[in-house]
Structures are given as structure tokens and as C-alpha cells.
Amino acid sequence: MCSVVGSNPPPVVTWYQNGGSKMPLTAKVVERENLTRSILTLNVSRSDHGRELRCNARNPQLPDAVEAAIKLDVSYAPEVELSLGRSLDPKNLREGVDVFFVCSVNANPPPYKVTWYHEDTALSQDKEGGVLVSETTLVLQQVSRAAAGSYTCRASNVEGDTSSTPVHVSIRYAPMCAVAPSLRGVGLKETVNISCRVDADPPDVTFYWTFNNSVRREQTEILKPHRYTSKKLESVFAYSPESDRDYGTLLCYAANSVGKQEVPCSFTVISA
Structure with missing residues (x-):
């Protein structure tokens, strides 16, 4: 909602988005005495997060205009992508090598928890066992054949939980x-x-x-x-x-x- 005080005759209110292009949507205008309100209704998605909206008000009989801007803060469940370290081939890993994964998360608000899984078993920090866990990375040191199988990461925020597509790892021995x-x-x-x-x-x-x-x-x-x-x-x-x-x-x-x-x-x- 954009509220404009003053102006006689009532102002013309126009909405703009990133880059200055005019919004294709029509806003509802409510006029009361010395107050004009323009109400814009949007169906937003995660791609709209951070998008800037500008409300431009001008008196149709005067050259100058005034503006106000706001950035959209859109909450959405995590988008999660799991990948193996760039130098690693998931089909050609041998016993004794170090294997690391990267969990990329796009979420708003940021995730409060990221959980790693090997098959259906949650992984936790185990330095002696060569398992190093953080929110964004998983490192398996000197892997054995028991490390073969599917790995996923799961991110959680207040909007929901999302699991990555599994990455399958074969350990040759x-x-x-x-x-x-x-x-x-x-x-x-x-x-x-x-x-x-x-x-x-x-x-x-x-x-x-x-x-x-x-x-x-x-x-x-x-x-x-x-x-x-x-x-x-x-x-x-x-x-x-x-x-x-x-x-x-x-x-x-x-x-x-x-x-x-x-x-x-x-x-x-x-x-x-």
C-alpha cells in the first residue's frame, strides 16, 4: 500500500519494479479527503525476494513527482542442491581417499538446521571415525567400501523442510x-x-x-x-x-x- 497525503486534484499513483519498468498490474485506489491510497496485490514467489517496488505519485497538473520504495521480503522453504567436490568422480573413488560434499541452500529465512544422511542414517560429527560435518560441507576421510551408497542433505527453516536429490557414490577396492x-x-x-x-x-x-x-x-x-x-x-x-x-x-x-x-x-x- 502506498499512501499519498495532499495534492489537488488527487494524485496519479503509478507502481514501478526493478529497472524502472511500469507494473502491468492495476492497483486499487482509495481516495478520502486529503489522503489517497494505492493498494497493489501481488502473488509473489521466491524469485521476487529482494525485488524493489517503487510508488510514484504526481499531480497531473504539475511537473514534479514524489516516490517511495520498498524491497520485498519473501519467505520460502529451502531449495537444496548437493554436489560432490569438483575434483571427484562419484563413479571412480577408491578406498583410502578423502571425499567431500557441498550442500548449497537457498532459503528465506536462512535454515536453522542442515542434516546429512548416508542412505537413511543421519550423520553426526565423528573426528575419530573420519566424519567431519558442518552446515554446508560433509568430509569423509580415508573412506572404506562401507562409505558407498547414496548421500543427501536436508535443510529446514520455518517455511518447511527440503531434501536434496541423492548423490550416489561408488567406492572401488x-x-x-x-x-x-x-x-x-x-x-x-x-x-x-x-x-x-x-x-x-x-x-x-x-x-x-x-x-x-x-x-x-x-x-x-x-x-x-x-x-x-x-x-x-x-x-x-x-x-x-x-x-x-x-x-x-x-x-x-x-x-x-x-x-x-x-x-x-x-x-x-x-x-x-
Whole structure:
């Protein structure tokens, strides 16, 4: 509402917005004795926040005019956008790197709370665990494969709560054994299928088998690939002891683009 005192004849009141352009809307004018009021009704959105409105009043018979200005203060629920640090590729993160997220919030009034989530679990400050939380950033130090999954940030103000679109993170890691060490009893000339399974990301792995003789353990034999078959994350060795020297420990390793398996899968073969 713009109130104008005085002027005879009554003033002409015009509304202007940013840049000086005339408002396309028609205002309601109420005239009483020496007072003229122009009432402008607007349907505002968040994009109108900070917009300047000017009320211009002039006597139609005089050259000069007077003005008053006001800036709109529009309250709205948060707009939230979550992004990964610029130098990071969400599909190509490895164990041991630091990962950080930025939560960008547009809200009026400003948010009184920003909450971070991994999947459906809220995250809190844990310096010893390598989780550093602030309103605008989340830092995960030396991540493990357990850090993989979807992350969101949620901002709250008096107008409402808004969650970001999830950002999915994949953590790549070297193979690790997916089977427990085992003991197999096999007779001479008998054949036993020994299955070695690993967990890895990416899952494109190459397998290696070695054998430690039970008599001379210091000697490790690297077994030739034609003696075992491998598919995806599993390798199967058809093992047949020909003599007592063939009893001992079979070790299975796998490697992918991240690295080689540190602790092998172990299978001990003894005489049945």
C-alpha cells in the first residue's frame, strides 16, 4: 500500500519494479479527503525476494513527482542442491581417499538446521571415525567400501523442510577373500574342486594360484592358469595329489585395476 497525503486534484499513483519498468498490474485506489491510497496485490514467489517496488505519485497538473520504495521480503522453504567436490568422480573413488560434499541452500529465512544422511542414517560429527560435518560441507576421510551408497542433505527453516536429490557414490577396492580358510582331505589320485571366491569393485579380476608344499614350506610354486578355471569373481581349481609332496596349502589371489589382494584365500589339502 502506498499512501499519498495532499495534492489537488488527487494524485496519479503509478507502481514501478526493478529497472524502472511500469507494473502491468492495476492497483486499487482509495481516495478520502486529503489522503489517497494505492493498494497493489501481488502473488509473489521466491524469485521476487529482494525485488524493489517503487510508488510514484504526481499531480497531473504539475511537473514534479514524489516516490517511495520498498524491497520485498519473501519467505520460502529451502531449495537444496548437493554436489560432490569438483575434483571427484562419484563413479571412480577408491578406498583410502578423502571425499567431500557441498550442500548449497537457498532459503528465506536462512535454515536453522542442515542434516546429512548416508542412505537413511543421519550423520553426526565423528573426528575419530573420519566424519567431519558442518552446515554446508560433509568430509569423509580415508573412506572404506562401507562409505558407498547414496548421500543427501536436508535443510529446514520455518517455511518447511527440503531434501536434496541423492548423490550416489561408488567406492572401488582391491579384491578380498569371500570364503573362509578350509581344510580338505583328499586321497592320492583323487580330484577335488576347490572354489575360491572374492569380493571386488570393479569386479573384473584376474586370479592367481600358488602352492606351498607341506614338506618344504619355504618353496612356493606358482600354478599355471590351465589348471584352474575362472569366471567373474570365482576361480575353481580341480586339484589331484599325485604324491605326498602334493599335500600342502593352496593360496588363491585376485587382482583388479585398484590393486592385488593383500590376504589370499587359503585352502589346506591333507591326505584322506
